[in-house]
Amino acid sequence: MSLSGKHRVVIVGGGFGGLTTAKALRKTPVDITLVDRRNFHLFQPLLYQVATGGLSPGNIAAPLRSIFARQRNVHVVMDEVIGFDLPRRRVLLQEGELAYDSLVVAAGAKTGYFGNDQWAENAPGLKTVEDAIEIRGRVLTAFEEADKLPTPQAREHLLTFVVVGAGPTGVELAGTLAEIARHTLRHDFRIINPAETRIILIDAAPRILMAYAEDLAMNAQKKLMEMGVEVRTQVKIQKVDASGVEVMTAQGVEQIAAANVLWAAGVTASPLAKLLSEATGAPLDRQGRIEVQSDLTLPGHPQVYVIGDMAHFKLPSGQAVPGVAPAAMQQGKYVAKAIQSRFQNITLPPFTYTDLGSMATIGRKAAIAQIGTWKFTGLIAWILWLFIHLIQIVSFESRILVLIQWAWNYLTFSRSARLITQSGYTHGGHLRATHVTNSADNN
Amino acid sequence: MSLSGKHRVVIVGGGFGGLTTAKALRKTPVDITLVDRRNFHLFQPLLYQVATGGLSPGNIAAPLRSIFARQRNVHVVMDEVIGFDLPRRRVLLQEGELAYDSLVVAAGAKTGYFGNDQWAENAPGLKTVEDAIEIRGRVLTAFEEADKLPTPQAREHLLTFVVVGAGPTGVELAGTLAEIARHTLRHDFRIINPAETRIILIDAAPRILMAYAEDLAMNAQKKLMEMGVEVRTQVKIQKVDASGVEVMTAQGVEQIAAANVLWAAGVTASPLAKLLSEATGAPLDRQGRIEVQSDLTLPGHPQVYVIGDMAHFKLPSGQAVPGVAPAAMQQGKYVAKAIQSRFQNITLPPFTYTDLGSMATIGRKAAIAQIGTWKFTGLIAWILWLFIHLIQIVSFESRILVLIQWAWNYLTFSRSARLITQSGYTHGGHLRATHVTNSADNN
Numbered sequence: 102m103s104l105s106g107k108h109r110v111v112i113v114g115g116g117f118g119g120l121t122t123a124k125a126l127r128k129t130p131v132d133i134t135l136v137d138r139r140n141f142h143l144f145q146p147l148l149y150q151v152a153t154g155g156l157s158p159g160n161i162a163a164p165l166r167s168i169f170a171r172q173r174n175v176h177v178v179m180d181e182v183i184g185f186d187l188p189r190r191r192v193l194l195q196e197g198e199l200a201y202d203s204l205v206v207a208a209g210a211k212t213g214y215f216g217n218d219q220w221a222e223n224a225p226g227l228k229t230v231e232d233a234i235e236i237r238g239r240v241l242t243a244f245e246e247a248d249k250l251p252t253p254q255a256r257e258h259l260l261t262f263v264v265v266g267a268g269p270t271g272v273e274l275a276g277t278l279a280e281i282a283r284h285t286l287r288h289d290f291r292i293i294n295p296a297e298t299r300i301i302l303i304d305a306a307p308r309i310l311m312a313y314a315e316d317l318a319m320n321a322q323k324k325l326m327e328m329g330v331e332v333r334t335q336v337k338i339q340k341v342d343a344s345g346v347e348v349m350t351a352q353g354v355e356q357i358a359a360a361n362v363l364w365a366a367g368v369t370a371s372p373l374a375k376l377l378s379e380a381t382g383a384p385l386d387r388q389g390r391i392e393v394q395s396d397l398t399l400p401g402h403p404q405v406y407v408i409g410d411m412a413h414f415k416l417p418s419g420q421a422v423p424g425v426a427p428a429a430m431q432q433g434k435y436v437a438k439a440i441q442s443r444f445q446n447i448t449l450p451p452f453t454y455t456d457l458g459s460m461a462t463i464g465r466k467a468a469i470a471q472i473g474t475w476k477f478t479g480l481i482a483w484i485l486w487l488f489i490h491l492i493q494i495v496s497f498e499s500r501i502l503v504l505i506q507w508a509w510n511y512l513t514f515s516r517s518a519r520l521i522t523q524s525g526y527t528h529g530g531h532l533r534a535t536h537v538t539n540s541a542d543n544n
Numbered sequence: 545m546s547l548s549g550k551h552r553v554v555i556v557g558g559g560f561g562g563l564t565t566a567k568a569l570r571k572t573p574v575d576i577t578l579v580d581r582r583n584f585h586l587f588q589p590l591l592y593q594v595a596t597g598g599l600s601p602g603n604i605a606a607p608l609r610s611i612f613a614r615q616r617n618v619h620v621v622m623d624e625v626i627g628f629d630l631p632r633r634r635v636l637l638q639e640g641e642l643a644y645d646s647l648v649v650a651a652g653a654k655t656g657y658f659g660n661d662q663w664a665e666n667a668p669g670l671k672t673v674e675d676a677i678e679i680r681g682r683v684l685t686a687f688e689e690a691d692k693l694p695t696p697q698a699r700e701h702l703l704t705f706v707v708v709g710a711g712p713t714g715v716e717l718a719g720t721l722a723e724i725a726r727h728t729l730r731h732d733f734r735i736i737n738p739a740e741t742r743i744i745l746i747d748a749a750p751r752i753l754m755a756y757a758e759d760l761a762m763n764a765q766k767k768l769m770e771m772g773v774e775v776r777t778q779v780k781i782q783k784v785d786a787s788g789v790e791v792m793t794a795q796g797v798e799q800i801a802a803a804n805v806l807w808a809a810g811v812t813a814s815p816l817a818k819l820l821s822e823a824t825g826a827p828l829d830r831q832g833r834i835e836v837q838s839d840l841t842l843p844g845h846p847q848v849y850v851i852g853d854m855a856h857f858k859l860p861s862g863q864a865v866p867g868v869a870p871a872a873m874q875q876g877k878y879v880a881k882a883i884q885s886r887f888q889n890i891t892l893p894p895f896t897y898t899d900l901g902s903m904a905t906i907g908r909k910a911a912i913a914q915i916g917t918w919k920f921t922g923l924i925a926w927i928l929w930l931f932i933h934l935i936q937i938v939s940f941e942s943r944i945l946v947l948i949q950w951a952w953n954y955l956t957f958s959r960s961a962r963l964i965t966q967s968g969y970t971h972g973g974h975l976r977a978t979h980v981t982n983s984a985d986n987n
Binding site for chain 2: 139140141156157158159160164166167170171176177178179180196197241242245248249286288289290291292521
C-alpha cells in the first residue's frame with residue numbers, strides 16, 4: 102500500500118508492454134510508477150526508417166511524460182533498474198528503490214550476437230535510437246568515402262552492404278538500402294554510381310522470413326531480387342570483422358568483403374530476465390527469456406508479472422509467443438485485468454495469445470501480410486502495412502506528421518533526415534565504431 | 545583550369561555563404577567543388593528549436609548532395625580543410641587536395657569563450673546539431689533528476705538555468721526555456737512544479753539585444769520578464785564551473801548556483817581565418833575574423849574570397865558587417881558575380897552591404913523586428929519572423945513540414961522531439977559533459 106493507501110504497481114519498461122499495462126489501468130484506483138532508463142517510448146517497428154534517413158528519431162519517439170501527462174495515477178521515473186528484492190517487494194534502482202504490491206517487468210530485448218559480442222563493433226544492430234543514428238552515419242559515410250576513390254574496384258569494399266538475418270527487420274533494411282542506392286541518391290554523386298552498391302541479405306535458414314508462409318516469403322524474395330538485393334540463404338556467419346564477413350555455405354568457407362555489416366539476426370532478452378530467473382528458479386530459454394506461468398507470473402511470486410520480449414510464454418503448440426508488439430500489448434492488457442481482478446476477488450483464466458497476423462514491408466509499394474488464413478502481397482499488403490502502423494503510431498501520440506512525412510518522401514523519393522552526426526565514422530581500410538565514453542557513472 | 549577546361553571554383557563551407565555562392569553560379573560554365581566536413585546544410589537560426597525539443601535535427605538540416613543533386617556543375621566533397629597552399633592554388637584536405645582558380649572560404653564561426661575554453665564543458669554553446677542535442681539532453685535531464693529530489697531547496701540547483709549572452713540566440717533560448725517550464729511540461733511531473741524553474745539571462749552590456757533599437761530591446765525585456773525570465777544586465781561572467789557561475793556586478797562578486805549554464809555570449813571565427821591571415825598578412829579582429837578588401841578578396845590574392853561569419857568587412861561606419869545569414873548570402877551573391885565578371889573582363893564595384901533589418905523571437909506570439917526605420921513588436925513581429933524564416937527554410941528544400949510541425953506545436957503547446965539520447969548527462973551534485981571520443985583519426 103502506498104501512503105495514499107492505494108495498491109502500488111511498478112512497471113519496468115516503457116515499451117509496448119509497459120505502456121499498454123499502464124494505460125489499461127487508467128481508471129483503476131492504483132498508484133503506478135513507470136520506470137525506464139529512457140525518457141521516451143520508441144516505436145521500434147519504424148526504427149529502420151530512421152536508420153535509412155526517412156524519418157527523424159523525434160518522429161517515432163514519444164516522451165513518456167507526455168503520454169501520461171493527463172493520466173494522474175502514473176508517475177514516470179527515469180532511472181535504471183539494477184535488481185530486485187522480491188522478498189521485500191522492492192525494485193532496486195541506480196538511485197534508490199521502489200516498493201510495489203504488483204510488479205510488471207517489461208524490459209524488452211537487445212541485439213544478440215549468439216555469444217559473439219565482439220562482432221557488435223563491426224555489425225551494429227538496430228534496437229535503439231543511437232543504433233539507428235549509428236547505422237545512418239555508417240551507410241551515408243560509406244557513400245561519401247567511396248565518392249573519393251578513383252575506380253569501381255577501389256570502391257567495392259565500401260559499397261558492399263551485408264545484412265545479416267532475413268527476418269522482417271533484415272528484409273526491411275535490405276529493401277530500403279536498395280531504394281536509397283537506386284533512387285534517393287541517384288542524382289547525388291558525380292563520381293560513383295550508387296547503383297554500384299551491392300546489398301547482400303544473408304540467413305542461415307533455408308529461406309527468408311521463416312515466420313511467414315512459404316509463398317509469401319518467396320514473393321518477398323522475388324521482389325527483393327528485382328530491387329537488386331542478393332538473397333543468400335543457408336549461409337552461416339562464422340566471423341565478422343572490419344574487412345567483412347566469413348560465412349559457411351554448402352560449398353565451404355567464403356569471405357565477403359564489405360565495409361558495412363548490419364546485424365538483424367537476433368535479439369536477446371534484457372539481463373533483468375536472468376536476475377529474475379536466479380531469484381525465482383524460473384528457467385531461461387536460449388534467447389535469455391524467462392519462462393512465465395499461465396497467468397504471466399513467476400513461480401512462487403503471484404504478484405510479479407513478466408511480459409513482452411523478455412518473457413517466454415509457452416503456447417499450446419509448444420512454441421513461445423513471438424516477440425512482437427501485439428503480443429506484448431495483449432499481455433499488458435491481461436496483466437492490467439489480473440491486477441484489477443485482485444480487487445474483485447475473482448480469478449482470471451490463463452492468458453491466451455491471439456495471433457493478429459504479421460506483415461513485413463520490402464520497399465515502396467511492396468509488402469507481405471498474413472492475417473489468419475488471408476494472405477496479401479504487393480501494393481495491397483503495403484497499404485495495409487502502412488495503415489496499421491500509422492493507426493498504431495497515431496494512437497500513442499498525435500503523430501499525424503509521420504503520415505505527412507511519409508507521403509512527402511513517397512511522392513518525392515526523398516529522404517531528408519540524412520544527417521551524418523557525431524563524426525566517428527571512417528572507412529579508411531576498415532570501419533571503426535564510434536565510442537561514446539561517459540564519465541557519468543561514478544558520482 | 546580543370547580537365548574539362550573550365551574555371552575551377554572551390555568553395556569551403558556549406559553554410560549560407562557557400563551555398564549562396566554555389567547556387568548563384570548555377571548557370572556559369574565553371575566547375576564547382578563544395579567542401580564541407582558535414583554532409584548537410586544547417587539552418588542555424590532555428591537551432592534553438594532543436595535544443596528545446598520543438599524540432600528534430602532533420603527538420604532544419606538539408607543534405608548538401610540533395611540541394612545540388614540537379615545542379616550538375618557542383619561536386620560535393622565531405623572532408624575537412626586542414627590548410628591552404630596559396631602559391632600553388634591548392635586547398636589541403638584531410639584526404640588529398642583540391643586545385644582552384646577561384647577560392648571562396650566561408651567556413652563560418654564556432655562558439656567562443658573569450659579565451660576560457662575550459663568553460664565549454666559546463667556551458668555548452670549552440671552552433672552544431674550535436675550542441676543542440678547536448679543542450680536538449682541536459683535541460684530535460686535536469687527536470688528528470690529534479691523530480692527525484694524531495695524538497696524545492698534540493699531541486700533549486702538543478703532547476704536554475706543561466707543563459708549567458710542576451711543577443712538574439714540568448715533571448716530565444718531563455719524565452720523558450722520559460723515556455724517549456726510553464727507550458728510544455730506543466731502536466732508532466734508529479735513531484736516538481738516546473739514553474740519552480742529559475743531562468744536567468746545574463747549580459748555584460750547595459751541592456752539586452754544591443755544590436756537593436758533601445759525601445760525594441762526594452763519591449764523584449766518586458767515580455768521576457770512577464771514570462772518569468774530574470775534579466776540581469778551589466779553582469780560579467782568571471783567563472784563557470786559545475787556549481788554554476790561566478791559573476792561580477794556593480795555590487796561585487798556573486799555566485800549563482802545553477803546546474804545548467806548555456807552559452808550564447810559569443811562566437812569566434814573558424815581557425816581557417818588564422819591560417820589565411822598567416823599566409824597573406826591580412827589582420828584578424830578580436831573575434832578571429834580576417835579583414836577582407838572592398839571586393840571581399842585577400843590582399844595580394846585577387847582569386848581568394850572570404851565571406852560570411854569568418855570575414856571582417858569594414859562598413860563606411862567603421863563597424864564590421866554583422867555575422868548574420870543575410871550578410872553571408874549577399875556576399876555569396878557578390879562573389880558569384882565577381883567570378884562571372886572575370887569572363888567578361890569587367891571590374892565589379894566594391895561590395896556593399898544592405899541591412900535588411902533584424903528580428904528576434906521571444907516566445908509564442910512575441911518577437912521584435914526592425915526593418916529600416918520600421919519597428920514591430922508582439923504578434924505582428926512574430927508572424928513576420930515566422931514568415932521570413934519559413935520562406936527561407938522552404939527555399940533550401942521543400943521544408944513545408946517544418947511549417948506543419950510548428951503549427952502543430954503551436955496549437956497543442958507540445959514539443960514532441962524531447963528525446964534524451966546518448967545518455968551521458970548526470971547532475972549528481974555537478975554537471976558532467978558527455979565526452980565523445982573517437983578513435984577514428986589514426987588510420
